[in-house]
Amino acid sequence: DKKPDSLQSNERYLAARSQWDAGASHPTLTAYVDTAALHSAGIAAGLFKEKSDNFFGEVIFGGLLANLQHTPFAAAKLELTSQSLGLNITTPHQRQWESPREYYFGSPELAAAPSLLEVPNRLFALSAHRDLSQMWLRAGDLLTDRGNDELAKADTQLTTFFAGRDFGEDILGALTSDVQIVGSAQDFSSLKPVPAIKLPAFAFQFTMKNPAETQPDLRRVFQSFIGFLNITGATNGQPQFDLGMESQGSAQFVTASYVPDRSLREDIAAPINFNFSPTLAFSGERVILASTAALARELVAANTASAAGSDPKAVSANTTANVDVKTLKSILSANESQLIANNMLEKGHSREEAAGEIGVLLELLSYFKDANLNLEVGNDQLQLRVGLGVDLEEGK
Numbered sequence: 001d002k003k004p005d006s007l008q009s010n011e012r013y014l015a016a017r018s019q020w021d022a023g024a025s026h027p028t029l030t031a032y033v034d035t036a037a038l039h040s041a042g043i044a045a046g047l048f049k050e051k052s053d054n055f056f057g058e059v060i061f062g063g064l065l066a067n068l069q070h071t072p073f074a075a076a077k078l079e080l081t082s083q084s085l086g087l088n089i090t091t092p093h094q095r096q097w098e099s100p101r102e103y104y105f106g107s108p109e110l111a112a113a114p115s116l117l118e119v120p121n122r123l124f125a126l127s128a129h130r131d132l133s134q135m136w137l138r139a140g141d142l143l144t145d146r147g148n149d150e151l152a153k154a155d156t157q158l159t160t161f162f163a164g165r166d167f168g169e170d171i172l173g174a175l176t177s178d179v180q181i182v183g184s185a186q187d188f189s190s191l192k193p194v195p196a197i198k199l200p201a202f203a204f205q206f207t208m209k210n211p212a213e214t215q216p217d218l219r220r221v222f223q224s225f226i227g228f229l230n231i232t233g234a235t236n237g238q239p240q241f242d243l244g245m246e247s248q249g250s251a252q253f254v255t256a257s258y259v260p261d262r263s264l265r266e267d268i269a270a271p272i273n274f275n276f277s278p279t280l281a282f283s284g285e286r287v288i289l290a291s292t293a294a295l296a297r298e299l300v301a302a303n304t305a306s307a308a309g310s311d312p313k314a315v316s317a318n319t320t321a322n323v324d325v326k327t328l329k330s331i332l333s334a335n336e337s338q339l340i341a342n343n344m345l346e347k348g349h350s351r352e353e354a355a356g357e358i359g360v361l362l363e364l365l366s367y368f369k370d371a372n373l374n375l376e377v378g379n380d381q382l383q384l385r386v387g388l389g390v391d392l393e394e395g396k
């Protein structure tokens with residue numbers, strides 16, 4: 001006879017726990033949560049809501065919301081070693097639970113995220129499988145009324161920028177479901193002027209389905225957007241962008257760099273604007289939108305090396321991400337004086353008190369190496385793994 005779902009769930013949890021405990025050689029904590037009971041009792045209602053409040057929250061968490069609507073339980077395992085702290089959360093998963101969020105999961109053979117992008121001084125990287133076009137077109141079923149109102153305004157503006165072409169169907173629909181984001185610490189040693197606040201660079205990379213058709217549209221929109229920023233910036237006394245075109249092998253770049261006034265050309269405490277040189281790059285089927293030309297060039301070079309024969313690490317996760325805490329610490333250290341000044345203004349501390357508080361933060365970060373996340377989705381199971389690398393020797 002078929003056992004009740006609740007009994008089946010308990011047996012599956014006990015089997016998983018037995019397997020976990022048998023292999024544990026370090027402090028481990030396991031837990032079981034009856035999510036069906038929580039849902040019925042109205043506890044933690046925010047976790048079980050059917051719709052998201054905003055587009056970006058839906059992109060990141062939409063699939064988890066779909067699963068939590070149906071899963072009868074969640075099993076968790078927390079492990080602590082001398083080198084890491086890890087949390088593993090597992091729930092049942094069925095393909096029929098995914099509607100209307102199929103954009104998040106994809107078919108089994110297409111649901112894997114691409115490899116994390118590798119660049120020098122990488123701060124963070126995120127790769128995911130997301131059919132953004134389908135999500136945009138199904139927003140009415142995914143977002144709350146407020147979220148849909150905000151999206152409608154954005155859609156109107158984007159349609160104007162894209163010369164009347166539908167953003168969801170024509171623009172996002174021209175891209176595959178590979179979504180890659182990366183950030184890195186900037187090297188200001190050869191740049192002038194140098195901004196007083198030194199921000200990391202970041203970039204988005206997508207794959208075009210038909211580069212010959214998509215490239216001209218994206219190039220025109222990027223140039224129009226830079227022109228729009230110049231017009232609005234001029235009314236506020238902001239520096240102006242200078243547009244440029246360049247090539248690197250078969251790759252093409254459309255660059256925009258701020259033109260400093262003569263008084264700022266050698267400045268080492270320039271406005272925050274000089275962290276940016278927005279660049280749109282095309283390399284084969286890849287399109288890159290980067291906050292700096294330097295990062296765009298690095299990504300094109302990395303793509304070229306991969307195409308030439310390197311073997312990027314395979315990824316089977318739906319979503320994977322990594323943050324390098326050492327790089328984060330170096331960025332904060334480069335901005336230490338600004339952090340101290342902000343601390344004094346916001347909290348009313350003396351310089352010594354503010355310097356001590358920032359120093360504690362930097363010291364705390366020295367005990368960690370990196371943080372990572374992996375979300376794997378199968379036909380019968382969803383597994384979320386979060387890890388934090390510990391570096392006790394470095395922190396001493």
